[in-house]
Amino acid sequence: MTNAVQPDWRAQSDWQAQPDGAARPDERQSRYVPVRCRECGATVLAAKFSVQHTSVQWDAAAVDQCAEFAARRAIGEQSPLIERCGAMRASIETAALEGQLPVSPP
Amino acid sequence: MNDRNGVRSIDVGAPPARFARGWHCLGLAAPFRDGSPHAVEAFGTKLVVFADESGVLRVLDGYCRHMGGDLSRGTIKGNAIACPFHDWRWGPDGKCVKIPYSRRVPPTARTRAWLTLEQNQQLFVWNDPQGNPPAPEVTIPRIEGAYSDEWSNWTWDSLSVDANCREVVDNVVDMAHFFYIHFAFPTYFRNVFERHIASQYLKTRSRPDYEPDARPATGSTTEIGLVSEAAYYGPSYMIDYLNYDYHGVPMDAVLINCHYPVTPERFILQWGVIVKKLPGLSPEQADKVAAKFAKFVGLGFQQDVDIWTHKTRIDNPLLCADDGPVYQLRRWYEQFYLDVEAVPADMVARHEFEIDTSRAVEAWEAEVAANIAARQAGVSTA
Numbered sequence: 001m002t003n004a005v006q007p008d009w010r011a012q013s014d015w016q017a018q019p020d021g022a023a024r025p026d027e028r029q030s031r032y033v034p035v036r037c038r039e040c041g042a043t044v045l046a047a048k049f050s051v052q053h054t055s056v057q058w059d060a061a062a063v064d065q066c067a068e069f070a071a072r073r074a075i076g077e078q079s080p081l082i083e084r085c086g087a088m089r090a091s092i093e094t095a096a097l098e099g100q101l102p103v104s105p106p
Numbered sequence: 107m108n109d110r111n112g113v114r115s116i117d118v119g120a121p122p123a124r125f126a127r128g129w130h131c132l133g134l135a136a137p138f139r140d141g142s143p144h145a146v147e148a149f150g151t152k153l154v155v156f157a158d159e160s161g162v163l164r165v166l167d168g169y170c171r172h173m174g175g176d177l178s179r180g181t182i183k184g185n186a187i188a189c190p191f192h193d194w195r196w197g198p199d200g201k202c203v204k205i206p207y208s209r210r211v212p213p214t215a216r217t218r219a220w221l222t223l224e225q226n227q228q229l230f231v232w233n234d235p236q237g238n239p240p241a242p243e244v245t246i247p248r249i250e251g252a253y254s255d256e257w258s259n260w261t262w263d264s265l266s267v268d269a270n271c272r273e274v275v276d277n278v279v280d281m282a283h284f285f286y287i288h289f290a291f292p293t294y295f296r297n298v299f300e301r302h303i304a305s306q307y308l309k310t311r312s313r314p315d316y317e318p319d320a321r322p323a324t325g326s327t328t329e330i331g332l333v334s335e336a337a338y339y340g341p342s343y344m345i346d347y348l349n350y351d352y353h354g355v356p357m358d359a360v361l362i363n364c365h366y367p368v369t370p371e372r373f374i375l376q377w378g379v380i381v382k383k384l385p386g387l388s389p390e391q392a393d394k395v396a397a398k399f400a401k402f403v404g405l406g407f408q409q410d411v412d413i414w415t416h417k418t419r420i421d422n423p424l425l426c427a428d429d430g431p432v433y434q435l436r437r438w439y440e441q442f443y444l445d446v447e448a449v450p451a452d453m454v455a456r457h458e459f460e461i462d463t464s465r466a467v468e469a470w471e472a473e474v475a476a477n478i479a480a481r482q483a484g485v486s487t488a
Contacts, residue, residue, distance in 0.1 A: 026431065026434060027422075027433070050427070050462045052462035054458070055458065056456075056458040056459075058300075059451075059452070059455050079300060080302075080456070081305065082298075083307055084298075105427050
């Protein structure tokens, strides 16, 4: 495994004791690693099952820090309705190409 | 999750004990303004919808607090709904305003009034088990086409489904079912969940081996593209902005896919369509185009319903690498079933998931080609 940050939403790894129908974690073992945006420095956790597949977990601080989201919020858009940040995507693809982000099928 | 023999077990779980916090669309607003009260079975009870003197739609609990009469079978009298049993009059704020045969109204004579919203020519009610009003940021957004002469009127359809409404929400992440259930051919599929919004970005090709009106397929290789940007705003109201090929002309459409729960094991699924008028189309022709598209959508939903009413609830889906983020979606969806103070920040933090469709496209191209070859062989020997 990597030295990736292990936030709470991944910490539960067993199937037992999910209270009251609470949502379970994805059983597919993803190797999430931190990726820092080369444009604005916002940091997310990213995983790739394959070259094309991408899963990205942001936190509120990263969404606030993202320069592209900020520019679009300034013209009245909401970040949940923005399909992606181009700079973050480029940073993730670069991290995968350079081997910092492993491409690892579940 | 696998037993001693390595067999995977299904955890059926149980539907949630409460109903989701959020705005729920009850349908187009206009039909509720016909001068009569209307019954809506929702949220484990019966509601009454009626228009007050100024035409504002009001929603109250449907059962009279006096002796349990059904207000939806009563009469609108001024700004109040009158019970058919003893003529108790209930005002828009839920207070009993008059009991004609009594000298006074008991001070406790108050029923539940539901917060309402009209947007996009549709009526919404706010459900919150905690009784709080909605935060402004969770309001239902305006659809410009719903207020424009350049667009058709809404179609509107509904189906009652004997299943928990999580089944329809799961569709947001279910790339592969578009091929098997809706006869579409996804080539691009991406989800974003953040705060109260869950989005799906989808591109599909047509299926040359399948035509929705069941005519024999021609084997034409014309690839009718569809681009869809859909988002749930809260637990139950999805706006889907679509662009698709209509006889070689790009067509803009908006599809509403919404539902409200009747009980934990039943929901009413509703859908409506507007299309942007093509140059030269009369309003009637535009309405026909919308109706045709809505019919196609309805066929798809009927196939969904057939799946949902026969499948089991499953809390532990077994996913492959090329499935969507079912667990992350359900975690997003869970926010609407928790007290608002109890929603953890990471439950509503932004999550993005883009499926690698390359393997699916390869497999489906082969399947489509085989279907066409089989049809052609059948035709030539007939």
